[in-house]
Amino acid sequence: MDVLIVGNGAREHALAWKISQSTLLGKLYVAPGNAGTRDLATNISIEVEDIDKLLSFALENNIDFTIVGPEIPLSLGLVDSFQEAGLSVFGPNKIASQMESSKVFSKNLMQKYDIPTAKSMVFSEYNDAIKYLASSKFPIVIKASGLAAGKGVFIVNSFNDGEKILDQLLRKKELGDAGGEIVVEEYLIGQEISVFAFVNEKYISELVAACDYKKAYDGDLGPNTGGMGAYSPPKLEYWNDDIKSEVLSKVMLPVVDAMVSEKIRYTGILYAGLILTDNGPMVLEFNCRLGDPEAQVVLPRLNGDFLNILMEIVKNQGSQSSLSWLEEECVGVVLTSEGYPEKYSKGYPIRGLEQQNKDIMVFHAGTVWDQVSEAIVTDGGRVLTLVAKGKDRGLVRDQVYSYVDKITFEGSTYRTDIGV
Known part of the structure; x- marks a missing residue:
């Protein structure tokens, strides 16, 4: 069975790693993939947003099954397009994926069916939102309704802070359409x-x-x-x-x-x-x-x-x-480029990947094979996720961190408190 995985992050590398263990698998493709997936599959140079090209590739190569990794192609209707063409694909269709692509949609559904969630209000006009903010208790949470790559949620501790966020989202449109509609909700503790x-x-x-x-x-x-x-x-x-x-x-x-x-x-x-x-x-x-x-x-x-x-x-x-x-503990630490999640540089050689360690799984994200230098170089903000598995979280955590410093690239940064 020939399989296509859509995406290029560490999640998609992990998907490819797990799928590659299946006895049902024939050929495996990843679009666009990264330097890690190229060891398990054939990378295809098609971006996740290009639904037409992805569909054409799947049809021309007789892909039996497609797995969608990230949210953007789901929100663009990749599943709908593939199903209409008679292809088997894993993931929710465009309407169903509004559970993620529209916080307003998901909030309305939760309220209608009594699914526990924070009290909230929806706004698309700055003046209405600022009036509500003026009467709110702080802290409060402001969320862009659309997809914002995990960066559309703001915890606001004062009216002045909230005013700035509303200005950025509803006036300056700094998140584009994703912030054209916002959810303002109570701050929950836990x-x-x-x-x-x-x-x-x-x-x-x-x-x-x-x-x-x-x-x-x-x-x-x-x-x-x-x-x-x-x-x-x-x-x-x-x-x-x-x-x-x-x-x-x-x-x-x-x-x-x-x-x-x-x-x-x-x-x-x-x-x-x-x-x-x-x-x-x-x-x-x-x-x-x-x-x-x-x-x-x-x-x-x-x-x-x-x-x-x-x-x-x-x-x-x-x-x-x-x-x-499995009743086992897993700990994963992400290595990032210096400056992430703001501005960062790319193209730095990654050293130490050749040091194989059977106890450490290395999942690639922002990496690419550079044909000129014949080396794997950085190509994003989040570069690698190092993962270990075992019976004791403390020991697993120690395993991961003992390996972190063996993989190096210029400006490499990471948190030291994962799994504490």
Whole structure:
């Protein structure tokens, strides 16, 4: 069976790594891929936004199954286009993917079906939003409704700070269409966790959870990023049978049922970003794909033929026996370019990758093979995710960090408190 994976991040490298273990796999392609995926698959130079070219490639190369990694092609309707052409593809269609691409859509759905979430208001006009802000208690949260690569959420501690954010989003349009509509919601206190399930209209898999680190610097300081590291499973006080049962019954199952009631076919990954409050788990956001860096610490724990599992879900099948999660700890640390998430330079050679270590998984993100120097060089803000797996989180964490300094490139930065 020939498979196409769409995307070029560490998540897609992890997907390719897991899919490559399937006994069903024939040829594997990744579009556009990175320097890591080229060791497992054939990279195809097509960007994730170019739905027409991706479709043409899939048809011309008789691709049997396509897996969509990032959110942008989902929001652009890649799944719809592939299905209309008679191709099998894993991921929610354009309407269903509004659970991620429109926070207004997901908020409305949660409110309609009593799924626990923060109280909120929606605005598209600056004057209306500023009036509401003037009467609000702080801190408060302002979110761009559309896709903003994890950088559209702002915790506001004063009216003046909020005024600046509203000006940036609604007047200056600094996030473009993504910030043309905003959600202003109450600030919730608690531990955040990411919860994932593989779902279709008739099936929801066993849940799996992870904790990620969004801030750029140690101690959760600095600007938001796409993610600086993660570990799975969360600590026992954040993820146990009681919490898992509550999340399943109050969040995940109601969303799947709501989609059926709304006559929206949701097939793919349902990712709930939750916060564990004194009043129980509450939804911060929904996403329609595996998180990054969460995928890098979740997929190594997946037990089963991953390709077969995804195919069953697309066929509107699925059984609890086909998917389970290993009782092991995974810790992943992201190496980034100096300056990320703001301005950074690219093109620096990465040294140390040739030092193979069977206990460390290296998932590439912002990397590319430079044909001139015949070396792997940096090509993005988040460059690599280093992952280790074992029975004890402390020992696993030590393994990862003992390897971090062996892989070097100019300006390499990372957090030192992942998994503490």
